[in-house]
Amino acid sequence: MSSRHTLINKDTHILVVGLGTSGFSAVKFLKQQELQVSVSDITPLEQLNQQHVQWLTQNQIPLETGSHSLELFNTVDCIMVSPGIPLDIEPLQNARRRSIPVVGEMAIAAQYLQTPVVAVTGTNGKTTVTTLLGDIFRHCGRKVFVGGNIGTPLFDYLCGPQDADVVVLELSSFQLDTAGGKDGLRPSVALLLNISPDHLDRYQSLSSYASSKFQIFAAQNQNDIAILNSDDQEITMRQDMWPASRCFVFGQHLSPGRIGASVQGKSVVLSAEVSPQEKQELYDLTSTAMSVEPNMQNSMAAILAARLMGCSQESILDGIKHFEPLPHRLTVIAEVDGVTYIDDSKATNIGAVQASLSSMSSKVFLIAGGRDKGGDYSLLEKVIKEKVQLLLLIGEAKDKIASAFQGLTTIEKVDSLQEAVYLASYAAKAGDVVLLSPACASFDMFSSYAERGDTFCKAVSALQHQTEH
Numbered sequence: 001m002s003s004r005h006t007l008i009n010k011d012t013h014i015l016v017v018g019l020g021t022s023g024f025s026a027v028k029f030l031k032q033q034e035l036q037v038s039v040s041d042i043t044p045l046e047q048l049n050q051q052h053v054q055w056l057t058q059n060q061i062p063l064e065t066g067s068h069s070l071e072l073f074n075t076v077d078c079i080m081v082s083p084g085i086p087l088d089i090e091p092l093q094n095a096r097r098r099s100i101p102v103v104g105e106m107a108i109a110a111q112y113l114q115t116p117v118v119a120v121t122g123t124n125g126k127t128t129v130t131t132l133l134g135d136i137f138r139h140c141g142r143k144v145f146v147g148g149n150i151g152t153p154l155f156d157y158l159c160g161p162q163d164a165d166v167v168v169l170e171l172s173s174f175q176l177d178t179a180g181g182k183d184g185l186r187p188s189v190a191l192l193l194n195i196s197p198d199h200l201d202r203y204q205s206l207s208s209y210a211s212s213k214f215q216i217f218a219a220q221n222q223n224d225i226a227i228l229n230s231d232d233q234e235i236t237m238r239q240d241m242w243p244a245s246r247c248f249v250f251g252q253h254l255s256p257g258r259i260g261a262s263v264q265g266k267s268v269v270l271s272a273e274v275s276p277q278e279k280q281e282l283y284d285l286t287s288t289a290m291s292v293e294p295n296m297q298n299s300m301a302a303i304l305a306a307r308l309m310g311c312s313q314e315s316i317l318d319g320i321k322h323f324e325p326l327p328h329r330l331t332v333i334a335e336v337d338g339v340t341y342i343d344d345s346k347a348t349n350i351g352a353v354q355a356s357l358s359s360m361s362s363k364v365f366l367i368a369g370g371r372d373k374g375g376d377y378s379l380l381e382k383v384i385k386e387k388v389q390l391l392l393l394i395g396e397a398k399d400k401i402a403s404a405f406q407g408l409t410t411i412e413k414v415d416s417l418q419e420a421v422y423l424a425s426y427a428a429k430a431g432d433v434v435l436l437s438p439a440c441a442s443f444d445m446f447s448s449y450a451e452r453g454d455t456f457c458k459a460v461s462a463l464q465h466q467t468e469h
Contacts, residue, residue, distance in 0.1 A: 007101060007111060007180075008035065008078055014108075015040060015073065017092075018082030019063070024052045025153035026080055026105055031059055032159060033112075040064040040072060070094055077101075080108055083149070083174035086202070104178025106171070106185040109154045110219075114162050115145070117185070118305055121171045121216045122193025122229075124352045125298045128326055129193060130170040132290075132302045136319035137166055140311040144168060149175060166309065173199060176215040186219035189305050190245075191227040193297070195234035196351020200374030210234055217243035225308050227301060230258060248274070248308065250300035261300040266291045268300050274307055281313055289325045294355040328453035330356055333460050336467050338430025341421075341460045344437040345453030350375040353439040354383055363389040363432045365424040367417065370440030370452070372397040377404035377439070384408050390427055392420040396444040417445070417452065421459040434460075 008014060013036040016023050023039070030037045039056060041048060045065040056063050064072055073079065073091040079102045081087065092102050120130045127150055134146035145157045148169035157167065169187075171179070179185045195210045203209040217226050226243045228235050230251035250261040259273045268283040275281050283303055285291040290299040299320060306316050325331065328345040335341070340362070347353050348370075357364060357380075366388045377400070384391065385408045393401050398413045405411060414420045417436075424434040436456045438449075446452040 007103060007108060010034070012036070012077045013038070013075075015076040015079045016082070017041070017068070017079060018085050019043075019048055019052055019056075020082055020084065021151075022105055022153040022155070023080075023082040024049070024055075025155040025159075026082075026108070027056070027061065029155040029159050030108075031061065038062040038064070038072065038076065040068050042066065042068055074098060074100070078103065080105065081178055083172060083178075087177060102178070103180055103184075104175055105154060106175055107178060107180030107183075109158055110180060110185040112158050113154075113167070113185075115157075115164050115167045116188040116309075117167045117169060118189045118191070118309065119148075119169045119171050119185070119187035119216055120191045120193065120301075121173070121176060121213055122191070123196045123198045123213075123349060124347075124355060125193045125294060125301075126170050127346075128295065128298045128329065129191065129302050130168055131326060132298065132320070132323050133168045133305060135323050136302060136306045136311060136316050137168065137309075139319035139322070140306070140315040142166055142311075171216060173203075173209060173212040176212050179215060179218070181215065181218045184219050186221075187216065187224065189225045189227065189309060190216045190220060190243075191301050191305055192216060192229065192235060193301055194229050194232045194351065196349060196354070197375040197379065198349035198351065198373060201372075206234070210238060211241070214238065214241045217245065220245040222246065225305075227260070227304055227308075229297070229301070230255065230260075231297070248304055250297070250304055261304045263296055263300070266296075268296070268303050270304065270307060274304065281307075283313070283317055283320070285320065288320050288323070290320055290323065292330075293359040294330075295325070328450060330359070331453075333457050334464050336425065336460070336464050338432075339425065339428045340433045341456075342433060342435045342437075343453045343456050344435060345442070345449045345456060347437040347439065348441050348449055349373060350377065350379050350439055353437045354380055356435065356437045357383045357387045360387055360433055360435070363387075363428075365390045365392065365428050365432060365434045367392045367394065367420045367424065367434070367436045367456075368438050368440070369393040369395040369398045369401055370438045370442050371395065371444040372400060373441055375439065377401055380439070381405065381408060389432070390424065392424055394420055394445070395438075395440060397440050401439070417455050418459045421456065421463060425463050 019041040068091040137144040142165040145164040149172040150170040224245040230249035248260040266286040270281040442452040
């Protein structure tokens with residue numbers, strides 16, 4: 001991937017909006033390039049990371065806090081927004097009217113990135129697939145950088161010697177909105193895992209959210225590889241948006257003319273066109289943690305990407321066998337009196353909950369709720385009616401969710417997650433499942449989905465301790 005300095009040059013004055021993890025990483029990199037940099041963050045000065053503030057002061061980088069001034073936004077040459085910044089705020093709209101480029105970290109990083117990129121997006125599963133690909137590449141003997149939305153900014157890698165063999169990036173829709181389009185980040189391999197309603201508090205419609213996801217392919221050409229989920233209706237119905245790059249698919253079955261990965265029992269099958277030996281390859285996942293849905297889907301995507309990037313069948317299987325599933329994603333916590341307790345706190349949208357419930361074969365006592373994200377709960381009606389014995393609702397959205405599922409199952413509204421666990425344990429019998437799968441953000445009651453999951457685990461642990469004694 002060649003260096004393309006089209007957005008900025010040595011005289012460019014760049015404004016970084018947002019001094020979070022990715023914003024600060026961008027500032028350090030841009031300063032390393034000896035560019036003129038300023039920073040604006042709406043957060044009051046005393047609430048910012050003081051180490052970041054001190055570093056800016058020592059390096060004489062102007063910092064505006066507490067508000068975004070039109071004067072500053074109008075006097076720079078380029079604006080880089082952090083992923084969490086709404087793109088419709090007035091200073092950004094005014095800058096666009098003045099033809100000042102408003103871009104994100106990926107658009108700028110693309111101009112300096114020299115390493116082949118495998119990029120992963122989707123409503124659900126992208127962290128699992130990104131992490132799994134990183135593990136597979138390491139088992140393949142490759143040096144790999146794993147980052148992006150997964151936690152480590154890409155600019156951290158660019159600040160170093162860029163000595164990895166491959167960069168694996170998780171990309172959110174927010175990052176793709178500002179990734180530069182046709183002139184931006186160009187992945188050698190780009191994966192679109194799925195699309196289901198999410199972040200509709202930020203996007204006007206599911207269609208605009210889906211269009212954002214498809215931006216992962218915008219800069220690709222016929223030499224690059226696109227991997228898409230052929231089981232996902234929101235993806236297949238938009239075939240007019242599929243890229244001009246080489247397309248491969250994954251799904252339960254491959255339709256005629258499609259090349260990629262499919263499922264055979266507990267195995268993933270790659271079609272002959274993917275294999276250097278030009279024969280079908282079988283990846284038996286029976287003894288691994290990836291053998292149940294939705295991880296069979298995640299495995300198909302990762303296996304296909306790794307094989308197309310030249311990893312051997314043996315190293316791919318080795319990587320999957322040693323992979324440990326990430327916490328708060330359909331994680332079995334304990335079995336108490338024959339009842340299985342599962343932490344799926346990361347299921348913050350409707351599609352994730354649908355996948356989780358669909359994978360259940362037992363009666364489910366579902367704990368859901370939190371801060372509403374604008375999704376359409378009616379999409380869950382069928383699976384709620386079929387799978388859920390009791391629905392326990394917490395948080396700000398409990399009344400809205402209760403209204404959506406009235407008459408489909410028994411519903412209880414409770415005041416805390418601990419109370420929900422207690423009531424579920426009282427009602428469930430041996431062989432049943434108590435599942436935390438919220439379909440909502442956590443920020444009404446918790447600092448993150450991880451804290452919510454940890455709270456659930458502690459409540460189950462207390463229950464287990466009580467039962468043992």
